[in-house]
Amino acid sequence: MSCLALSLQPTNGSDILLQTREWFPPARALVALSAFRQTRLAFATGKNNNAEDGDTSLGDDPLAASSGQVIVGVESRYRVVYRLVNAIYVLGITTVDDDCVNNVFECISIVNQAVSVVVTACRGVDVTPEKLGRKYAEIYMALDIVLRGVSNIRLAAMLASLHGDSIAKMVHSALSTENKIRGADSWGNIEAHSAEHESSELAFTNNSFELPAETLEAGDEVAATLARTEQGPVIEQEEAKEDENVEKDPFAASDNLDKPVDLVGGFKKDKDQASDLAMVLSGLEVTTLPPAAATESTHIGVEGFEGDYGGIEFSKDGSTLPEDFEGINQAWGGGLDASEFVDAKKVVKREGLGGLELLETSDAPAAKAANGAEANLEDLVVKQSAMKGPEMYISEEINAEFRESLLARVGLMGVVYLKTLPPKQTGNAETEFSFKIDGANGVKRFVMYSSSVSSLGNQMFHVRTAPSDEPIPIMKYSLLPRATPLPLRVRLVKRHSGTLLSVMIQYVSNPDLPSPLTDVTFILKLPVDPTLSQVSPKAVLNRSERELQWHVQEIPLKGSPVRLRARITVDRSEEDGGEELEVVGYVKFSYQGTKSLSGISLQQASEGKTDFYEVANRYESGVYTCN
Structure with a gap:
């Protein structure tokens, strides 16, 4: 939760202004303001040297206490963010929430915006109660808008109209101000362009484009020339003789497309082709063929101390390398056998991979059941029950402190978890359903995961979230001390x-x-x-x-x-x-069962319809001490 209240408190005197949210009682805000004044005076007189959160910046020097934050209160504790402008403290009150620290920064931003309003209303940093009283109505409405959230664009427009225009324009000029400063047009100006664009698009989709018949005929003629038959030229010559007297179309395709492509200046096959070839070759020098001995295979011999070891023979048919070194290019090496150098009698090799072939040839042993009959392994595996749908459960933690036989303090924190179906099973489809909570009369505070849960009123809630493999915490709550049961x-x-x-x-x-x-x-x-x-x-x-x-x-x-x-x-x-x-x-200690320690239970939103399944709830001890 962000800033709950804004206040203007002078260094000496009563409070000038207090602006709270609808759900925050002004009486609690006055208690926080009184505690802040007492803390400030205690630090100024030097009676208290240790603050609750270790903040010792408050003192009698105004520059040392120009800005900061302090936690006040004993039973109901609040965090007060303050800024000192001349002799006026601009205060922002929020809760002490250790789990979520974003509210502190949001509260600081709201206090800074309130300082801008106060300085603009007083026309400078010389802020006094008299100047604030002259513009009290404008300051009240401006701080009310700032407390509920305002953008920097609208804040600048409010500050500009603080001394000139009326309060009504400051309040009701949100949309027009945003559009004007961003340069956006209103819907009245865009509607005409939208209608024109829609009609143009409709007219364009109804248009059709067709090629003229002449272009299609010319394309057919070109296609006929690309796929010619053996009798094609004879037929074309006959058609050409018949169409000599017909008037030619000036836009028709050229007759050169039908002519065959000439090669080497119209070279034709005839009887004199051999004689022409001999005349061409007569002026060229023809090299003589190599002797027959040059075509024989070449043998490279390898000689050693004990004689000829053979060699490698290269010829036109290939090399004898694979035959001489058989298996040298195989995956497992090969080519060498150690038994050739041991004895003339070769060692008998074992078949297979040394006994591993039994894994393939032997049958799998069948498992036997308790009664001696053979049973399948699939029947012996304990199958886990698959999830039928989303599951919800409550996890609670109880903290208590006893001093001798008296209960000093107690607190119970609970979390509602949602376990969705796995993403592989749902295909990343979102989980969406509604539920209600019973037995929540003693709850002190509810906190929802706003991106996944929304309140429908009357203790009913709606869930919409993406699937996850892990349980998702969607709600947190705490019980009142008088309503907390002790195990x-x-x-x-x-x-x-x-x-x-x-x-x-x-x-x-x-x-x-x-x-x-x-x-x-x-x-x-x-x-x-x-x-x-x-x-x-x-x-x-x-x-x-x-x-x-x-x-x-x-x-x-x-x-x-x-x-x-x-x-x-x-x-x-x-x-x-x-x-x-x-x-x-x-x-x-810890417990897991159907009922929760606080008595809170999750129920279906509508009777006769199962949107989720409630699994076993659990609670455990946190700081459970006695001294």
Whole structure:
């Protein structure tokens, strides 16, 4: 959430102006303003040197406190972004949200826009309450527009009309101002051009273009010349004799297209062709053919110390290289056999790849079932149930702190997760459905993932999101402290006498839980490493972490309180100046079932229609301590 309220607060005196959003009560804004004034005065007098968020920039020097932010409040905490203009603080109030820090920067931008409005209204940085009172109505309406979000273009137009035009023009000139400054035309000017463009497009689609008959006939004649037959010239000569008396078309194709292409100046085959060829060759020198010995194959011999090793023979039929070195170009090498150099008797080679051929020839052994009959391997595989549709579940985390037997503080945070069908199964189709939430009377705050979820009112919501392989968190909520149920009530008591430290943890389960808690772990943080210890019942001691751990299998719902006792010896030398030893206990548990801890449930939007499937909800302990 961005800025909730804007205010003008002088350094001395009451507040001048307060502008809030519709859903933010002005009483809470006044509480935040009062806390800011008290914080500012406390820093100015030097009574408080440590702020809650470590911000020590507020002081009695105005330049040191010209701008910044500070967290105020104890029960209801707010973040106040401030800027000091002369003697007036321009304040922006927002919530303390650690998960989303974008609201801080948006609030700073709104405060800067409010400073521009104040400076323009006072015609300079000499901002005083008297000058603000003269333009109070204009400043009030301008800050109201700025609080709800305004662009830089409209802000500039508002500042320009702050002293000249009326308030109504400042409020109602949003669309015209944007269009004028961006240079865009209004729809009245564009409508005529749009109608003309549509009529031109319609006329163009109805037009047809046809070639004249003369052009088509000329194309047919050219195509006839490209695909000629053997009797084509004879037929054309007869047609030419018949058409001599016909008047020729001046635009007809030329007769040269029908003539054959002449080669070498009209060279024709006749009986005298051989004699002409002999006359042409008579003036050329013809080389004599090589002797018959030159056509024989060439042999390159290789001689060694022990005689002739053979050689490679090259001839017109090819080379004898593949025959002499058989298999040298194969994939596995080949060509050499070590058995030729060992003995005259060659070693019998094994067939196949040394036993691997059994993998191909032998049949696969059939699996046997428990009763001895053969069963297929596919029947033995446990098949997971496929998703029928989108699935939703709730994950909650409970935090509690007990001081002796009293509950100091408690908080419950919950997240609603959506698990869509895999993208491969849906073909990247979006998941869209509606659902409603029951049992949300004790919810303190709801936060939605606005890009995927929208509220329909009456605790009904609509989901539209792309498919994902991982669960998507779509909503978060927190419960009021008085409406938060406690799974366990824990009590820690200690007694230190002399060198003996006795500690007892007492716990009892909530009888209204949906089911008993299982696998609960109690951890006791010890102040020192014990040399001697007695525990009841049995526990695990971790000396490196100085911890005692009890693991309880199951805690009954309607049972009597159970005690965990520990007694350790403490050396006086390990105490720090006789200070009291601090002992802290932690509890860890988790649960998964059909019901949630808070009582919130997800329901179908319409009866008789299954838009999603609700799977097992879960809750676990966060910071669950007792001291």
